[in-house]
Amino acid sequence: MPSTRTLATNLLPLGHGLRLRDVSIGPDQIVATLEATAPRGTCPRCGTWSEAVHSRYQRTIADLPWGGQAVRLHLRVRKFYCRQPACTRRVFTERLPRVVAPYARRTARLESVLSLLAFALGGEPGARIVQRLGMTASPATLLRLVRRVTILEQPAPRVLGVDDWAFRKGHRYGTILVDLEHHRIVDVLPARSAEPVVAWLEAHPGVEVVSRDRAPAYAEAARKGAPQAVQVADRWHVIQNLVEALERCLLRFRPALKAAAGIGDSLVGPLPSPSEADLVPWQRRAEAASQQKHASKVERYQQMRTLRDAGFTVLDIAQLVGATRPTVYRYLALGGPPERQRPRRSKHRVLAPYEPYLVQRWAEGCRNRSRLFREIRLLGYQHSARTVSLFLKRLDNEPQPASTAA
């Protein structure tokens, strides 16, 4: 169980040269009176310390709320004389750099919380939440805190990626600059034209390689803004362009490709099934189509794997192979190439045991459908005449091999 003293030390910015004198809890706020304890002050002008107290005064500043209650600190601080003869400052006020900035109305820790809220929520919504939490800050104050944060100026990256970037897709585009060695966004520019990129490159000399898309705008920007840099087309755009070119090219040979991949009697790959000999030609075609489909699935899977190994994201892969993202996820989750699904013949499965018999009778020249139906009923077939009829119709459409014609 912490003592009251420890509790106070945690709740108030004590331990930074401040001692608690008094706490008063009012209806809308808590007021803590704190007193500076340092034996002397240091002149901010010349850095000389002084023990000569000129006067005492009180600063009122806001601190973090307690349980939703606003907290005010009455800071009792001093003014000191500077005794350094050469110093132009005669009197200086006591500084508490770890608690509050000179002239500030809020403690440093309160400002840092407000600044976080401002970054997360912005001005107006931030101000509403701030009030609910027991703090006070106008929307303008919150925005000022955001603007006051200094972003450390980084040296220009050695390898810079330049690409267009959507502030709002389909509406407003800008340019994103990425340090490709450290995988860090360096800047976002308001347009996707050459000018802002030129200005940025001129202000940030030292870029050795510019990686860009293949459109002329960024090429020109790099040539003007960083003439010393080597320009490269990035991998994503090279592959994208290659894919597009291939598609355009292959599209022209579409009829020939279709014929080559034809599902006719030319089968793709070895036929694995031992029962293949039993298949009638239309079943053989279905089998070939299924194999064809499977081959293209395997190829797709391998493309995705290769791209994945090359470091592409799922989104990139989806765009490159022309699949949806869920499909890419499903393929990549597979341990190996997808397995082939057998052609669906479930509808005819009930007939399968009788098919060789029907084929044989058909080859013998029997075309009487109801008779064939009755014959296989005697052999044990218990299903519809329609199934038999469909099968016979397909047989009828097959060209008859001369050798078996009766």
Ligand SMILES: [Zn+2]
């Ligand atoms: Zn001084």
